[in-house]
Amino acid sequence: MNLSRDLIKKIQRRVLKWYSQHGRALPWRGTKDPYKIWLCEIILQQTRIEQGTSYYLRFLEQFPTLEHLAQADETQILKAWEGLGYYTRARNLMKTAKIVYHQYQGHFPQTYEELLKLPGIGPYTASAIGSICFNLPILTIDGNVRRVLSRLFELHNKPDSPPLHQIIQQIAKQVISKKYPGNFNQGLMDIGSIICIPIHPKCRECPLIKCCSAYQHGTQSLFPEKKNTRPLPVLHWAVFVILNKDEILITREENQNFLKNLYALPTVEMDEDNHKINNHPENIFIQLTKQINLPNKVKWDFLLTTRRKYSHRTIHFHVYITRLKFKKLSTKHYLWVPLKDVPYYPFSRAFTDIIKQIPS
DNA sequence: AAATCGGGGCT
DNA sequence: AGCCCAGATTT
Numbered sequence: 532m533n534l535s536r537d538l539i540k541k542i543q544r545r546v547l548k549w550y551s552q553h554g555r556a557l558p559w560r561g562t563k564d565p566y567k568i569w570l571c572e573i574i575l576q577q578t579r580i581e582q583g584t585s586y587y588l589r590f591l592e593q594f595p596t597l598e599h600l601a602q603a604d605e606t607q608i609l610k611a612w613e614g615l616g617y618y619t620r621a622r623n624l625m626k627t628a629k630i631v632y633h634q635y636q637g638h639f640p641q642t643y644e645e646l647l648k649l650p651g652i653g654p655y656t657a658s659a660i661g662s663i664c665f666n667l668p669i670l671t672i673d674g675n676v677r678r679v680l681s682r683l684f685e686l687h688n689k690p691d692s693p694p695l696h697q698i699i700q701q702i703a704k705q706v707i708s709k710k711y712p713g714n715f716n717q718g719l720m721d722i723g724s725i726i727c728i729p730i731h732p733k734c735r736e737c738p739l740i741k742c743c744s745a746y747q748h749g750t751q752s753l754f755p756e757k758k759n760t761r762p763l764p765v766l767h768w769a770v771f772v773i774l775n776k777d778e779i780l781i782t783r784e785e786n787q788n789f790l791k792n793l794y795a796l797p798t799v800e801m802d803e804d805n806h807k808i809n810n811h812p813e814n815i816f817i818q819l820t821k822q823i824n825l826p827n828k829v830k831w832d833f834l835l836t837t838r839r840k841y842s843h844r845t846i847h848f849h850v851y852i853t854r855l856k857f858k859k860l861s862t863k864h865y866l867w868v869p870l871k872d873v874p875y876y877p878f879s880r881a882f883t884d885i886i887k888q889i890p891s
Numbered sequence: 892a893a894a895t896c897g898g899g900g901c902t
Numbered sequence: 903a904g905c906c907c908a909g910a911t912t913t
Contacts, residue, residue, distance in 0.1 A: 571908085572908065573909095574908090575907090575908040575909095576907090576908070576909045576910070577896090577897085577898095577906090577907055577908085577909055577910090578897090578898080578899090578907065578908080578909095579898095579899075579900075579906090579907050579908090580907090580908075581899090581900085582898075582899060582900085582907085583908085614897090614898075615897075615898075616896080616897025616898040616899085617896055617897055617898085617909085617910090618896080618897075619895095619896065619910075619911075620896095620909090620910085623910085623911095650910090650911095651909095651910070651911090652910085653909060653910045653911080654909085654910090655908070655909055655910085656908085656909075656910085659908070671908075673907090673908045673909075674906070674907060674908075674909085675907085675908065676908090691892085691893090692892095693892090716908095717908090720908055723908090724907085724908080729905075729906065729907095730901095730902080730905095757905080760904075760905085788895075788896075788912090789895085789896070789897095790896090790897085791896095839897090839898090840897095840898090840903095841896080841897060841898085842895075842896055842897060842898085843894075843895055843896070879897075879898095880897075880898065880899095
């Protein structure tokens with residue numbers, strides 16, 4: 532798709548002018564420090580600004596410079612990330628911090644291709660850092676920008692399809708402001724998140740209203756096309772609160788990618804019908820008993836059931852509790868932790884919620 | 892190309 | 903209940 536020179540100039544002027552007048556005053560605006568821009572861009576991947584901002588500010592407090600982050604350990608970083616989700620981002624954050632600190636002498640690389648090699652930095656983040664910090668003329672293509680472009684040019688291609696990708700790349704190369712790529716990118720993203728929102732876009736406030744095909748044809752609601760979703764599988768997990776005086780038994784998720792390297796309460800996956808039979812699934816208790824070498828006579832009480840929806844599955848957590856009078860278990864992958872120290876360990880939301888509900 | 896990977900807010 | 907969010911990586 533070839534855009535006329537006039538149209539390109541008009542889009543660039545309008546976006547840049549709108550951004551100078553209406554751009555949001557966000558904590559990472561007004562700096563070109565690659566460390567700060569990198570940090571906020573990783574935090575904001577698939578994450579709303581309202582959710583990510585407090586994490587960004589806390590990270591900067593706890594790790595004021597790249598060196599601080601490069602010298603932190605993974606548990607420390609996961610703890611700071613706790614509750615934000617997509618924890619691979621936190622693990623990659625540490626990897627990239629160490630790489631930039633040790634292999635690049637503490638300076639982020641300044642080309643798109645070199646940025647792209649760093650763990651956790653993909654096409655979007657490389658163009659964001661590149662355009663904002665180093666003035667590289669590359670469009671940031673995130674969900675907002677995809678939606679704006681889809682409506683501007685009525686791109687009726689299937690979502691995530693190669694043809695759509697091709698067209699967006701073509702448009703991207705043409706519309707990006709070569710002089711102020713960082714401001715143009717942030718302006719276009721702001722327009723997408725404030726004005727050109729998924730439903731009921733506020734077209735009358737939009738600086739691009741006169742350039743927008745969808746507006747002219749009244750077809751805003753048709754773009755971008757939605758992807759077809761499939762139902763989430765439902766799993767049932769038994770969770771065990773095992774107490775001894777003021778200590779609780781916890782473990783670390785090391786053998787799976789899901790919530791990897793976060794801490795958790797001992798968990799056993801239940802098969803289809805365990806949870807339906809009653810609130811006292813003996814076979815699950817037996818399975819756990821073998822796992823951590825409990826004596827058979829432990830008395831379990833049902834505590835609660837809670838449900839949590841993840842991006843690719845729904846899990847029902849059935850929580851059982853016991854108070855032991857001893858703590859000699861063969862607990863190779865488990866550790867006893869004083870309840871008052873639990874806040875020092877990174878847990879996922881499901882478990883912090885459960886732990887919060889343990890009766891004292 | 893499709894699946895995996897969180898959590899929260901809005902409708 | 904479904905959708906989407908300043909996406910990246912693995913399969």
